[in-house]
Amino acid sequence: MTVERHLIAQAVAERRKETIAFLQRLVQEDSIRGNEAGAQAVIIEKCRKLGMELDIWEIDRTEVESHPFFRCDREQFTGNPNVVGVLKGTGGGKSLILNGHIDVVPAGDRKDWSADPYSGKVENGRLYGRGSTDMKGGTASLLLAIEAVQSLGVPLKGSVIFQSVIEEESGGAGTLAALKRGYVADGAIIPEPTNMKIFPKQQGSMWFRLKVKGKSAHGGTRYEGVSAIDNAVTVIQRLHELERDRNDRVDDPLYENIPIPLPINIGKISSGEWPSSVPDVAIIEGRIGVGPWEDMESVEEELIEALGDLKKIDEWFDQHPVEIEWFGGRWQPGSLEPGHPLIQTLSEEFQKVCAVRPVIEASPWGTDGGILSKGAGIPVAVFGPGTTELAHDADESIELEHLFKSAEILAGFIVEWCNQPV
Amino acid sequence: MTVERHLIAQAVAERRKETIAFLQRLVQEDSIRGNEAGAQAVIIEKCRKLGMELDIWEIDRTEVESHPFFRCDREQFTGNPNVVGVLKGTGGGKSLILNGHIDVVPAGDRKDWSADPYSGKVENGRLYGRGSTDMKGGTASLLLAIEAVQSLGVPLKGSVIFQSVIEEESGGAGTLAALKRGYVADGAIIPEPTNMKIFPKQQGSMWFRLKVKGKSAHGGTRYEGVSAIDNAVTVIQRLHELERDRNDRVDDPLYENIPIPLPINIGKISSGEWPSSVPDVAIIEGRIGVGPWEDMESVEEELIEALGDLKKIDEWFDQHPVEIEWFGGRWQPGSLEPGHPLIQTLSEEFQKVCAVRPVIEASPWGTDGGILSKGAGIPVAVFGPGTTELAHDADESIELEHLFKSAEILAGFIVEWCNQPV
Numbered sequence: 001m002t003v004e005r006h007l008i009a010q011a012v013a014e015r016r017k018e019t020i021a022f023l024q025r026l027v028q029e030d031s032i033r034g035n036e037a038g039a040q041a042v043i044i045e046k047c048r049k050l051g052m053e054l055d056i057w058e059i060d061r062t063e064v065e066s067h068p069f070f071r072c073d074r075e076q077f078t079g080n081p082n083v084v085g086v087l088k089g090t091g092g093g094k095s096l097i098l099n100g101h102i103d104v105v106p107a108g109d110r111k112d113w114s115a116d117p118y119s120g121k122v123e124n125g126r127l128y129g130r131g132s133t134d135m136k137g138g139t140a141s142l143l144l145a146i147e148a149v150q151s152l153g154v155p156l157k158g159s160v161i162f163q164s165v166i167e168e169e170s171g172g173a174g175t176l177a178a179l180k181r182g183y184v185a186d187g188a189i190i191p192e193p194t195n196m197k198i199f200p201k202q203q204g205s206m207w208f209r210l211k212v213k214g215k216s217a218h219g220g221t222r223y224e225g226v227s228a229i230d231n232a233v234t235v236i237q238r239l240h241e242l243e244r245d246r247n248d249r250v251d252d253p254l255y256e257n258i259p260i261p262l263p264i265n266i267g268k269i270s271s272g273e274w275p276s277s278v279p280d281v282a283i284i285e286g287r288i289g290v291g292p293w294e295d296m297e298s299v300e301e302e303l304i305e306a307l308g309d310l311k312k313i314d315e316w317f318d319q320h321p322v323e324i325e326w327f328g329g330r331w332q333p334g335s336l337e338p339g340h341p342l343i344q345t346l347s348e349e350f351q352k353v354c355a356v357r358p359v360i361e362a363s364p365w366g367t368d369g370g371i372l373s374k375g376a377g378i379p380v381a382v383f384g385p386g387t388t389e390l391a392h393d394a395d396e397s398i399e400l401e402h403l404f405k406s407a408e409i410l411a412g413f414i415v416e417w418c419n420q421p422v
Numbered sequence: 423m424t425v426e427r428h429l430i431a432q433a434v435a436e437r438r439k440e441t442i443a444f445l446q447r448l449v450q451e452d453s454i455r456g457n458e459a460g461a462q463a464v465i466i467e468k469c470r471k472l473g474m475e476l477d478i479w480e481i482d483r484t485e486v487e488s489h490p491f492f493r494c495d496r497e498q499f500t501g502n503p504n505v506v507g508v509l510k511g512t513g514g515g516k517s518l519i520l521n522g523h524i525d526v527v528p529a530g531d532r533k534d535w536s537a538d539p540y541s542g543k544v545e546n547g548r549l550y551g552r553g554s555t556d557m558k559g560g561t562a563s564l565l566l567a568i569e570a571v572q573s574l575g576v577p578l579k580g581s582v583i584f585q586s587v588i589e590e591e592s593g594g595a596g597t598l599a600a601l602k603r604g605y606v607a608d609g610a611i612i613p614e615p616t617n618m619k620i621f622p623k624q625q626g627s628m629w630f631r632l633k634v635k636g637k638s639a640h641g642g643t644r645y646e647g648v649s650a651i652d653n654a655v656t657v658i659q660r661l662h663e664l665e666r667d668r669n670d671r672v673d674d675p676l677y678e679n680i681p682i683p684l685p686i687n688i689g690k691i692s693s694g695e696w697p698s699s700v701p702d703v704a705i706i707e708g709r710i711g712v713g714p715w716e717d718m719e720s721v722e723e724e725l726i727e728a729l730g731d732l733k734k735i736d737e738w739f740d741q742h743p744v745e746i747e748w749f750g751g752r753w754q755p756g757s758l759e760p761g762h763p764l765i766q767t768l769s770e771e772f773q774k775v776c777a778v779r780p781v782i783e784a785s786p787w788g789t790d791g792g793i794l795s796k797g798a799g800i801p802v803a804v805f806g807p808g809t810t811e812l813a814h815d816a817d818e819s820i821e822l823e824h825l826f827k828s829a830e831i832l833a834g835f836i837v838e839w840c841n842q843p844v
Contacts, residue, residue: 105696108638203642207697216530218556218814219687219709220625220787225815229688233655265641266651267701268694274527275629275689275750276709276787277814280534282691287641287698328697365642392640392699 003154005352008411011148012404019407020127020400022046023140024120027129031102036080036166039102039136043083043164046143050150052085052162059166059177067180069371071330072173082174083164084183087146093157093418097188097378098146098410099175099368100139101168104131105392112394126397133386137398138191139164141385144403145410158418161185168368171329175368179375187342187379187417189410192367193386196402198350200343201254201362202369202382203262204290204333208303209283210235211323212271216280225278226316229271232282234314235307235322239264239286242306250291254338254362261364262289292335292362300326331366334373334380341420342379349412353405364388383409425576427774430833433570434826441829442549442822444468445562446542449551453524458502458588461524461558465505465586468565472572474507474584481588481599489602491793493752494595504596505586506605509568515579515840519610519800520568520832521597521790522561523590526553527814534816548819555808559820560613560828561586563807567832580840583607590790593629593751597790601797609764609801609839611832614789615808618824620772622765623676623784624791624804625684626712626755630725631705632657633745634693638702647700648738651693654704656736657729657744661686661708664728672713676760676784683786684711707749714757714784722748753788754796756804763842764801771834775827786810805831 022042029038040056047054059077064070083102089095107117107130115121117130127137142162149156161183165174212232217225243264255261266286272279290299304324311318336343338360350358365388369380385402444464451461462478469476481499486492505524511517529539529552537543539552549559564584571578583605587596634654639647665686677683688708694701712721726746733740758765760782772780787810791802807824 108695205642205698209697216815218787218810219689220627220685220711220785221810222685222687223681224811227688229658229691232691233658236651236655259645263642263644265644265698265700266649266694267641267697267699269651269654269704270692272688272690272707273530274814275631275707276627276687277527277689278687279689280530280816285694285697289642363642365640388640388643389646393638 003152003415005412007152008148009408011151012144012408012411015144015147016404019140019144020122023127023136026136026140027120027132028118030118031104031131032106033103033170034080036102040081040083040164043102047085047162050146052087055084056081059173064173064177064180067176069176069332069375070173071171071328072167073328074170080166082166082177084178085162087156087160089156089159089418091157092421094187094420094422095158095161095185096414096417097161097163097183097185097372098142099163099165099188099190100135100142101174101368102164103166103169105169108394114395125400127400128395128397130396132398133193133396134391135192135384135386137386137403138193138384141191141403141407141410144407145414148407148411149414154415156414156418158186160414160418165368172331172368172371175371179371184376185378186422188369188372190367190369190380190382191384191406192382193388193391194363194382194384195387196385196406197359197361198343198346199361199363199382200336200338200340201292202334202367203292203362203364204296204331204370205287205366206290206296206299206326206330207285207287207328209285209325209327212282212284213320214278214280217278219276219278222278228279228282231316232269232271232284234310235284236266238306238310239266242303252362254360258364262291264288290333292333294333332370332374333366334369336373336379336381340379342381345416346381346383346413349409349416352412353408425574425837427834429574430570431830433573434566434830434833437566437569438826441562441566442544445549445559448558448562449542449554450540452540453526453553454528455525455592456502458524462503462505462586465524469507469584472569474509477506478503481595486595486599486602489598491598491754491797492595493593493750494589495750496592502588504588504599506600507584509578509582511578511581511840513579514843516608516842516844517580517583518836518839519583519585519605519607519794520564521585521587521610521612522557522564523596523790524586525588525591527591530816536817547822549822550817550819552818554820555615555818556813557614557806557808559808559825560615560806563613563825563829563832566829567836570829570833571836576837578836578840580608582836582840587790594753594790594793597793601793606798607800608844610791610794612789612791612802612804613806613828614804615810615813616785616804616806617809618807618828619781619783620765620768621783621785621804622758622760622762623714624756624789625714625784625786626718626753626792627709627788628712628718628721628748628752629707629709629750631707631747631749634704634706635742636700636702639700641698641700644700650701650704653738654691654693654706656732657706658688660728660732661688664725674784676782679783680786684713685786686710712755714755716755754792755788756791756795756802758795758801758803762801764803767838768803768805768835771831771838774834775830
């Protein structure tokens, strides 16, 4: 089954205005964690219009919490559903999951934004607002692709399973719940902001919390205490060494152009209560990247061992070892061979639209893709119109031209993939 | 005027039980900043019993805030008074201020305490609880000394001005208010925890708050940001260097046995909001010691210059200089020649009770003494029964035997000093 690519281009072009308005509505719904309902309602309305078979459900924690990948400190999902919309295939073709997350990270300090973080304003071809690039723009491109295919009346043998999930930014409980509900497929595309690059491999990541001890004393006789802040500096330096060691070992060519393929990010520190007291405890929180070829447990071990080594340079750490807690988010890494048909088909469609070969790289961050691939063996490609640099930052925005281009590519891909024999 | 020293010893000994009960009541009143009223009520009751002329007043900020030594971020003093109790002399003798602060620092993590931080429990000759050593034990020794002298009916030519002030731990607004109210004298003793050493010189100190900047980014692409935590580590290392440089210059023999005469204590750090984001600002709070021979302004300059130097090692600091704020507490240094009659008289009394010469040293921390000496030229000695090592720490306690010994010494001193001709 084929379809003239210029017809797809035309079907996408005809829906530009409508898609911009749709993405504006999505961005204007502030769907931070616990507040996803409004944005999901916009999604549901669109899915209904596309004639999808809808499955809207609130996650039942007891049904997912026994899964080894489950990492979630949220107790309450009432009122904020997961949404899946299915277009059933005629049979015999490859099925496809198209997955986007609806949750966004907090807007941060509003003073850093040039306009309301939820304005959705369009200027110079970009649409602005929290979530525009990560990843409501990607989701809009998925739905535009589906709509374009539908408008052309192209029959699909394999089913298309569109997913709008919650909780991606906090560890993936939404995608995990969809998987546990039985949604599997022969391939999956996640349009996270890759800046139109194709990522067959994704870095996983885990959060850690370190408790570093000291001994309090009056600041005027600080030599009678042991500063938890000074000890935290030692710990931070050890983490930097560990990061260097781990990255020195990376030889995957997909990481060639990434300065730090497996970063250890120290995101938070807090210590002390009084300027003139020696602090007796410091809490460090951070994130360690997990290579596509690694498993979580071995990376845990490596971090534990690195911090255990501290006792060799300072006997304080022998008596007071750093306490490690693995808390909050945890994203499984994902790994697909660049030669896999999913990547090949997507690359070919990219070339048809863009006239050049796509950049094939590894993502420096985790996505829900790891849950699909490690959890159910589903081949996953991450490919989307947004840009990582703008995600999680003030003045987040998306280049609309990229959104339309990726919809064209995805529409072509849907036609090809879903009509390939299983 | 003299009095047999064994009579003083006896008068003190007879009041041991009563003094322990008094100190227990004082410690059981949690007099952290803003909550000093309960402990002051215990003091007031005692002063009334001793027949002192009482002056109890709430500090009026507008009356003290124009003073160059005023450093206080507290707006509200209602209900938490300063207390001064005067025993008028018969005339012709030297007057004496006996100054103790009633405020205590917060208890910190209760889990670090073996018992309730405000228990006041007595075990193996020690009384436990926040404030026991810093410095309610010292205050109890002052009041016991006064009571012993009174009980013996010894007439005093000079007046004794007992002060129980608030705000010492936060910069001395209580002692400053007493000074502005007109309380001056020919000498002053402050029984801060010197472990029975006599300190003619006291280190001053200032608090600083540093704002260190970074640039936020997603933790997975942390190389696109600049970590405010990493920059804070650079700042901390620079502060350690500055501390080394400053202490290399100290040659006062009174500091001979003090490992770090002029410490720079980094008491607090806080940075970041999310484990997988690069933090864009870090706040450091600390305390820098000011030598008895130094003035505040030159030390300010030195710290500003040291942090300004950072631009030479990292151009980030050229574009984003560390912002420095001098906030909260500020303790003037104090300096009295070790040969001054106040020190000599106190040393002699010490020898009469303890049979050995006292250790004369410089205090490594600031007291309200600097306000009295720099603010009004009052000769000040710091001498008390507690121990610095235990101040501000968990399981703070005081050796009761030391409290009684110092009360004996102070009683003898009061008799000698207040009967010396002006």
